[in-house]
Amino acid sequence: MAIDSNSRNINLLNNGEFTSRDVTSSNVGELRNELEIPTDANVNVGGTIRQNDFALADGAYVAYTSNDKVGGVWTDLLGKAIEMDIAIKKDKADRKLGFYWIGND
Numbered sequence: 001m002a003i004d005s006n007s008r009n010i011n012l013l014n015n016g017e018f019t020s021r022d023v024t025s026s027n028v029g030e031l032r033n034e035l036e037i038p039t040d041a042n043v044n045v046g047g048t049i050r051q052n053d054f055a056l057a058d059g060a061y062v063a064y065t066s067n068d069k070v071g072g073v074w075t076d077l078l079g080k081a082i083e084m085d086i087a088i089k090k091d092k093a094d095r096k097l098g099f100y101w102i103g104n105d
Contacts, residue, residue, distance in 0.1 A: 008056055013063035028054045037064050 008026075011018040012035075025031035028043050029052030042049045043064045045056065056062070 008058040008060075010056060011059065011061045013061075018061060023056070025056060027056055028052050031056060031062070035064075041065060 007022050007024045009020055009022050010031075012021045023031060023034055025034045028045065028050050031037065032039070032041075032043065032052065037043060041064045043062065044050065045054060045060050045062050047061070
């Protein structure tokens with residue numbers, strides 16, 4: 001729960017785990033300034049990349065990463081590592097396959 005009406009509590013991905021954090025930002029753009037998130041970083045709220053005008057709700061799950069990351073661990077929205085094997089058959093190659101990356105340094 002947020003401390004007062006001018007703040008909200010978000011769950012911020014930090015070192016592979018979501019941790020509770022009080023912020024005063026009301027949207028992603030303000031959060032970039034408050035947390036000094038680089039302008040080239042993707043900010044994910046609730047598992048979707050969001051633009052700067054996206055409103056932050058109390059209890060939102062937030063992760064951000066710059067576009068220069070390599071390697072890493074796939075995690076679910078609770079920060080638990082996911083193991084997966086991927087095989088794409090040639091005759092199914094026209095189907096879209098998407099992944100959501102939550103990165104940490």
